[in-house]
Amino acid sequence: MKYKKHNLIYKPFHQLPFCCVPATLQWVLYRRKIDIMDQETIGVALGLRIPKKFSKFFQNKKIKFIVNKSSEAGTQILKSRYSIGNFLKKFNIPLKISHLYNFKKEEDLKKFLLKNLKNRNDIILRYNNKIFKSKKYSGFGHFGVIADFKEKSKKVLIGDPEPPFFKETSLKKLLFAVSNKIDGIERGFFIIS
Numbered sequence: 001m002k003y004k005k006h007n008l009i010y011k012p013f014h015q016l017p018f019c020c021v022p023a024t025l026q027w028v029l030y031r032r033k034i035d036i037m038d039q040e041t042i043g044v045a046l047g048l049r050i051p052k053k054f055s056k057f058f059q060n061k062k063i064k065f066i067v068n069k070s071s072e073a074g075t076q077i078l079k080s081r082y083s084i085g086n087f088l089k090k091f092n093i094p095l096k097i098s099h100l101y102n103f104k105k106e107e108d109l110k111k112f113l114l115k116n117l118k119n120r121n122d123i124i125l126r127y128n129n130k131i132f133k134s135k136k137y138s139g140f141g142h143f144g145v146i147a148d149f150k151e152k153s154k155k156v157l158i159g160d161p162e163p164p165f166f167k168e169t170s171l172k173k174l175l176f177a178v179s180n181k182i183d184g185i186e187r188g189f190f191i192i193s
Helices: 020-031 039-046 052-057 084-090 106-118 171-178
Strands: 047-052 064-066 122-126 143-149 153-161 164-168 188-192
Touching: 020 039, 020 122, 020 143, 020 188, 039 084, 047 052, 052 064, 052 188, 106 122, 106 171, 122 171, 153 171, 164 171
Parallel strands: 047 064
Antiparallel strands: 122 143, 122 188, 143 153, 153 164
16 A cells, blocks of 8 residues: 655664664654664663673663563663653754653544644654564564554554564554553553654
8 A cells, every 4th residue: 555645754774672662763863864873872771671682682781681571671761761852852862752642532543643744743653563463472562653644544554663664554453552452551652843
């Protein structure tokens, strides 16, 4: 399916293990023609924790390696010290991030997507990736960007730092992916402007 109306052009960056947030921020910085930094540097600023068995992929000595706690792996962006807003300030990046938006109705989400895509804002998606996996897979928290939206078909194009880099889903499935119905954690959308 072709997306032409809004299509915020994103260059895919493949994520290192547990680095979906840093990789997604690379997508945003590159689109906005802002110097990007490596995922490890971004990750350290966001409190990145990596299971020790993945240490061979990382060189930054400031990364915290954890033992047998994969559920605690990833960034800690919900803690103010490691928030994306603090990362943007620390590196003097002239962008702002909104609070987390949540929606229950397709119509409200549709209006939000159309408005922000029209304004060329980056819509960051914090979701459970189960919607793109097999039925047996329980899913986990993940980050991506909303690359486009087709209003008539209600199809959303998600830019994902995990291949394939662009994935399509419906508004209904997207609302499910950000709800607390999968794993008890409510997720949602951030705006970067």
